[in-house]
Amino acid sequence: MSRLFQFARQWKPIIKEGFSQSFLIAKFLCLLHVTNTHVCTPVLVYGPSMLPTLNLTGDVVLVEHLSQKFGKVGPGEVVVVRSPENPRKTVTKRIVAVEGESVTFLVEPALSDRSHTVVVPRGHVWIQGDNIYSSRDSRQFGPVPYGLILGKAFWRVWPPDGFGSL
Amino acid sequence: MGTRNFLWNSAKKFFTIGLIGLTVSDRYFSIVPVRGYSMSPTFNPQISSYTGSLTDDRVLVEKFCLEKYKFSCGDVVVFCSPSNHREMHIKRITALPGDWISTPHSYDAIVVPKGHCWVEGDNSVFSLDSRSFGPIPLGLVHGRVTHIVWPPQRVGKVDKRIPQEHLPF
Numbered sequence: 439m440s441r442l443f444q445f446a447r448q449w450k451p452i453i454k455e456g457f458s459q460s461f462l463i464a465k466f467l468c469l470l471h472v473t474n475t476h477v478c479t480p481v482l483v484y485g486p487s488m489l490p491t492l493n494l495t496g497d498v499v500l501v502e503h504l505s506q507k508f509g510k511v512g513p514g515e516v517v518v519v520r521s522p523e524n525p526r527k528t529v530t531k532r533i534v535a536v537e538g539e540s541v542t543f544l545v546e547p548a549l550s551d552r553s554h555t556v557v558v559p560r561g562h563v564w565i566q567g568d569n570i571y572s573s574r575d576s577r578q579f580g581p582v583p584y585g586l587i588l589g590k591a592f593w594r595v596w597p598p599d600g601f602g603s604l
Numbered sequence: 605m606g607t608r609n610f611l612w613n614s615a616k617k618f619f620t621i622g623l624i625g626l627t628v629s630d631r632y633f634s635i636v637p638v639r640g641y642s643m644s645p646t647f648n649p650q651i652s653s654y655t656g657s658l659t660d661d662r663v664l665v666e667k668f669c670l671e672k673y674k675f676s677c678g679d680v681v682v683f684c685s686p687s688n689h690r691e692m693h694i695k696r697i698t699a700l701p702g703d704w705i706s707t708p709h710s711y712d713a714i715v716v717p718k719g720h721c722w723v724e725g726d727n728s729v730f731s732l733d734s735r736s737f738g739p740i741p742l743g744l745v746h747g748r749v750t751h752i753v754w755p756p757q758r759v760g761k762v763d764k765r766i767p768q769e770h771l772p773f
Contacts, residue, residue, distance in 0.1 A: 465620055468627040475630060509689070520743035523719040525673040561687035585684030586743045 478502045480595060481518055483530045487567030487574065491516065491604065492530065498596035499530075499604065501589040509584075511563075512536060516591040516604050519565060522579050528588060531565035531575050537584075543577050544570065556581070563587070630667065635753060636682060637662050638694055642725030642732065646680070646762065647694070647752070662754035663694075663762065665747035673742050675700065675721065678764040680749040683723070686737050694749065695723035695733050701742075707735075719743070 473479070484496035492499070501518050505511050513533050521527040535541045541564045542555045548571050558564050562581035567573025576582060594600045628634075638647040638661045647661040665682050669675060675697055685691040699705050699722035706713045716722050720739035725731025734740065749762050 465623065468623040471627045471630065472623055476626075520741075521719065522741040522743060523717075525719060525741065525743035525745075559687075561685070561689060583684070583686040583689065583741065583744060585686065585689040586741060 476503055476507075479589070481528075481530075481591070483518075483591075485530075486572040487569050488516070488530055488532070489569040489572075491532075491568045492594075493597070493600070497594055497600065499591040500593040500595060501591050503589040505590045506587050511584075511587060511590050513539075517565065518588045518591055519582060520586045520588060522582055522586060529575075530591060531567050531573070533563050534566045534576075535564040537562055539564075541576075545577070547571055561585075632667055634665050634667070634747065635662050636665055636692075636694075641730045642727050643680070643694060643696070644727040644730070646696075646726050659755075661752055661758065663749045664751040664753050666750050667747045669748045670745070673745070675742070675745070675748070676764065677703075680762055680764075681723070681745045682747045682749065683740060684744045684746060686740050686744065692746065693723075693733075695725050695731070697721045698724045698734075699739075705734075705739075721745075 479501055480498050481501050482496055482498050483492055484494065486494050499516075506517075511517060511533065513535055516530060516532050518528050518530050521529050534543075535558050537558050537560045540555055540557045542553055543566070544550075545552045545554050556564070558581050562583050564576045564581050566575045566577065570577075591604055593603050641648050641651060644651075647663065669679075675681065677697060677700055680694060680696045682692055682694050685693050699716050701716050701718050701720060703716050703722070704713050705716060705722050716739050720741050722734045722739050724733045724735065751761055752758050
């Protein structure tokens with residue numbers, strides 16, 4: 439019995455140290471999560487739909503979330519949006535129009551000159567890729583609710599020769 | 605000197621608790637109050653004469669479903685309103701992508717598009733739901749309601765059921 443107490447007394451400071459280090463790591467992970475979700479996070483974007491602004495093979499951009507929370511994301515800004523066709527995917531496009539504005543777009547730019555005009559409903563935005571020939575955006579899936587916008591891409595960090603604001 | 609130390613330590617403690625609370629409520633569980641009567645009798649079954657929030661139901665919302673976005677028909681979910689991103693609503697999912705829904709007041713039937721769902725409140729009279737704003741993208745869903753945690757006499761699991769008259773064909 440006394441050997442058990444001796445054993446516990448030996449290990450107690452080590453166990454306490456273990457707990458306090460784990461707590462420190464947990465606090466750091468929480469800080470990382472809060473910063474990535476609510477402040478700013480780097481995102482890898484790839485695909486042809488935002489040429490020539492973003493490269494085909496992949497760019498790392500910084501996305502900030504504060505503008506979206508205050509409702510200050512507007513036309514002309516590149517945003518990262520949760521796809522309305524698959525909630526597990528995120529897409530990067532540019533906002534062309536916000537609620538109340540009317541959008542005129544070419545239905546099939548590679549095939550014909552036919553264009554269509556739509557008024558963006560309340561609480562929605564119209565997003566389009568810069569490369570209209572190879573982009574799946576609001577022209578196919580319609581206006582997107584503002585709540586799907588994850589954040590505004592404002593700075594490119596990779597590749598190094600593209601370092602700078604978008 | 606001692607007070608400054610004390611204030612600094614308290615500030616650090618509050619900051620840590622805030623960070624941990626925010627992380628847990630974003631990733632695992634959170635407790636939200638239910639306002640309004642669109643989900644009667646599941647939530648807020650009696651129309652209360654007080655407008656105070658002490659009598660509102662409070663429910664436990666789990667966020668584990670947001671990893672795969674795999675929902676079933678009959679789940680009660682919390683989602684961001686498509687017409688006003690600052691508001692959150694609580695309704696029940698009554699149709700998943702690919703299901704057919706008959707629109708009220710007409711003979712049309714529409715199919716729920718890919719990546720969207722059809723939400724309706726249990727109390728059809730009082731509820732502003734997909735019958736007004738159409739199917740919502742699943743990306744707007746912020747969690748699934750699993751239990752009622754307040755008031756104490758109604759604590760329990762929230763059933764996953766489809767009201768008979770809402771069965772899509």
